[in-house]
Amino acid sequence: MLKGLKGLFMFFVIMTFVVGCSNDEDTSEVTTEDGLTITTSFSVLADMIENVVGERGSVEYIVPIGEEPHEYEPVPSNFARVSDSDVFYINGLGLEEWLEKIVSNVSDTPIVELSEGVEEIPLVGEDEPDPHGWLSPKNGEMYVENLLNDLIERDPDGEEIYRENAEAYLADLSELDSWITEQIDSIPEEHKVIIVSENAFKYFGKDYGFQTEGIWEINSHEEGTSQQINRIIDLVSDSGIPAVFVESTVDQRYMEMVAENSGVEIAGEVFTDAIGEEGSGAETYIDMIRHNVEVFVDGLASN
Numbered sequence: 001m002l003k004g005l006k007g008l009f010m011f012f013v014i015m016t017f018v019v020g021c022s023n024d025e026d027t028s029e030v031t032t033e034d035g036l037t038i039t040t041s042f043s044v045l046a047d048m049i050e051n052v053v054g055e056r057g058s059v060e061y062i063v064p065i066g067e068e069p070h071e072y073e074p075v076p077s078n079f080a081r082v083s084d085s086d087v088f089y090i091n092g093l094g095l096e097e098w099l100e101k102i103v104s105n106v107s108d109t110p111i112v113e114l115s116e117g118v119e120e121i122p123l124v125g126e127d128e129p130d131p132h133g134w135l136s137p138k139n140g141e142m143y144v145e146n147l148l149n150d151l152i153e154r155d156p157d158g159e160e161i162y163r164e165n166a167e168a169y170l171a172d173l174s175e176l177d178s179w180i181t182e183q184i185d186s187i188p189e190e191h192k193v194i195i196v197s198e199n200a201f202k203y204f205g206k207d208y209g210f211q212t213e214g215i216w217e218i219n220s221h222e223e224g225t226s227q228q229i230n231r232i233i234d235l236v237s238d239s240g241i242p243a244v245f246v247e248s249t250v251d252q253r254y255m256e257m258v259a260e261n262s263g264v265e266i267a268g269e270v271f272t273d274a275i276g277e278e279g280s281g282a283e284t285y286i287d288m289i290r291h292n293v294e295v296f297v298d299g300l301a302s303n
């Protein structure tokens with residue numbers, strides 16, 4: 001049905017074009033619509049893409065802010081949007097577990113993984129990679145490089161704009177990286193442990209020297225069993241780590257149980273699977289990473 005309508009639409013576009021040309025002999029240049037219609041899977045990637053695409057093209061994402069992008073139930077408007085897009089940018093690394101549903105409903109939109117080339121870290125005890133590559137801005141730079149290359153290939157006329165935007169954005173990410181290194185210097189080595197509900201900071205931890213732990217490994221396998229909670233309570237109690245953290249996209253009650261039973265504070269909320277809502281101070285990828293680092297420093301540098 002959708003395909004039929006699209007075909008009909010294309011017919012009218014072509015007819016309009018043909019009629020338009022025959023009516024106006026002076027028009028030697030055909031004005032095509034500038035830029036690309038882009039869809040991506042979740043808000044973090046959308047912000048990165050908007051930074052590189054700028055005014056040239058439209059960017060929308062599938063998973064609403066506040067929801068986690070692992071398990072999502074695509075709705076008909078999502079299929080239509082992806083179908084009407086020039087490209088669908090995803091994270092890859094197994095993040096979009098609902099991708100199959102999109103693929104089976106939308107056959108001809110190219111799907112491009114922005115995490116291409118990221119050195120995979122496996123989920124603890126599993127063969128699958130952890131998908132949260134973007135949480136380290138060093139990987140974020142790689143995402144932007146992949147994006148830039150794909151945009152240029154897809155829309156060569158926009159190359160200059162894309163390159164200019166990407167260069168400026170990569171400079172910001174590089175600055176962010178240096179800033180993180182400076183900030184975390186105030187955290188004593190023995191406190192460099194990030195404990196959240198979902199063990200999502202592996203890539204960040206590897207790049208900046210933190211051990212990472214979660215009540216559970218990944219949200220799509222979320223259990224929050226008493227055994228999982230007790231393991232973290234013991235770990236916190238034994239290690240003398242001064243703080244634990246909660247995520248904006250996760251039910252906080254599990255971590256509250258950990259905090260109550262281990263006698264440490266929840267030092268703050270971090271952003272992992274989505275950027276923040278308006279007014280959160282984490283409305284962009286760069287701001288969410290900054291916010292996370294400030295919360296980590298605040299919780300782990302003291303005591």
Ligand SMILES: [Zn+2]
Nearest residue numbers: 198200219273
């Ligand atoms: Zn996640």
